[in-house]
Amino acid sequence: MRPNPPTTEWDGMIKELLEQRADLAIADLTITFDREQVVDFTMPFMNLGISVLYRKPVKQPPNLFSFLSPLSLDVWIYMATAYLGVSVLLFILARFTPYEWENPHPCQSDPPFLENSFTLLNSLWFTIGSLMQQGCDIAPKAVSTRMVAGMWWFFTLIMISSYTANLAAFLTVERMDSPIESAEDLAKQTKIKYGALRGGSTAAFFRDSNFSTYQRMWSFMESTRPSVFTASNIEGVERVVKGKGSYAFLMESTSIEYVIERNCELTQVGGMLDSKGYGIAMPPNSPFRTAISGAVLKLQEEGKLHILKTRWWKEKRGGGSCRDETSKSSSTANELGLANVGGVFVVLMGGMGVACVIAVCEFVWKSRKVAVEERKQQLY
Known part of the structure; x- marks a missing residue:
């Protein structure tokens, strides 16, 4: 349905119309400038644009220390610094102010010394x-x-409340890791190959574009070997599925919507790169053009075209199966496994181990101190 490169001849449905072998061409036929020069189109009966078909992002495995995720590393460092700073400040002020010094022997009005409860260790503990x-x-x-x-x-109230509010989401929501989020991401890398239908309007869009990003993408598609172009949209969809994340297919958004309603492994990445429409093609000066355009406009105003699209995209022929799976998974609460909260047990066991080591050290230190004192008493 495009002019063959060496000549100005057309093929496909456009050729059928030009040779007067057909009165109408009704298909996912995009209205383009080149086609408009040789045939007549009705007003668009469906609006669309070019987008990216890609595999759904892979679910990240649960992190052993997911309980640390609600706060960033910077916040954890700032909290630890604030904890140490406040503890030291409390210790200094408690030493400086006279109202923190107490009489250790209330029965004595003039004790030889005073005590302060806020030692450095007690300040840290407080x-x-x-x-x-x-x-x-x-x-x-x-x-x-x-x-x-x-x-x-006040500081701890805000921080603990913020941490608790985010903790449930980080432990239960499944994280997705997607290498690309838009067509611009595709243009910035070379690991993921991408292509389009050979000779279609999508390929022509990149070929004729004056935008630097799309020009770079077209150069990449043309130079990549083996070829990233396909003979049909079905072949492109199959390459995306079999590529396991190594191939993305550029195609019209309406076709992508139809595919992802039936293949739950695939998704649309980013928005639309352009805006265009499907139209009914006819031979030049066709007497049916005005009448059919009026009928299309009436169907649009009555909402019947939208109803038909919903029926055949999302209800008939397997449509809506992926939406049903999504609703089932979202309505079921995810239980937390050891992979989600295992880090808490690691911290607990680590703390118990450190406490045991400290207890042994305290025992050894006290034993040596008592032994030295007893030796001194024996000498004197």
Whole structure:
């Protein structure tokens, strides 16, 4: 349905019309400038554009430490820094203010020394207890230290609430990893091959485009070997399916919509690259053009064309099967497996192990200290 390159002859349905062997050509026949020069078209009965057909993105396997995903690495680093900074500030202010020093012996009015509950370790323990919303057995008494504690509690309230709100989504929603999101992404890489129907309007669009991105894509398609062009749309769809993510097919959006309603492995990537329409072709100066254009306009105004498209795209001949699968999967809550929350168990076991090591070190240190003191007592 295009002029053969060496000559100005047409083939396919356009040739049938030019040779007066047909009165009408009704198909997914795109209205183009070249075709409009040799045949007449009715007004478009369906609007469309060029888009990308590609395999659906692969589901990412659950991450062992998915519970860390609700917050970015920067936020985790800032939180750790804030925790240490607030703990040190609380320790310094508690040392500076006189209202945090207490009499260890209330019965003595003039004790030889005073005690301060907010040692560095206790300050660290107080702030981590607040962060984990567990509280602590010590509390600030001075206004300055209470101000630090109040601001820290406000900070932890917001952060914990934000973390909890995002945690469920990150643990239950399946992540998709798609290497391309648009035709521009295709043009920027060479790993994924892409092509179109040989001699069709889609190929002509890239061939005649003045846009640098589409010119680069056309040069890539022409130079790639083996050829990325196909003899039919069906062949292009099969190459996408068999390519396992290594091939994308550029075709008209209406055809893509029809395919992805029946093949759940495929999807449309990005939006439309242009805007055009399907029309009914007739020989030049056909007497039927005005009447058929009026009928098409009436069907559009009454919404009957939309009803017909919905029926044959999404209901008949296997249409809607992928939509049914999507609704079933979305209505079923995903249970959490060990792969989703296993990192929490790892952290728990790691913490228990570190606690045991610290306990052994404390025991050894205290034993050596007691042994040294007993040796000194024996000497004196």
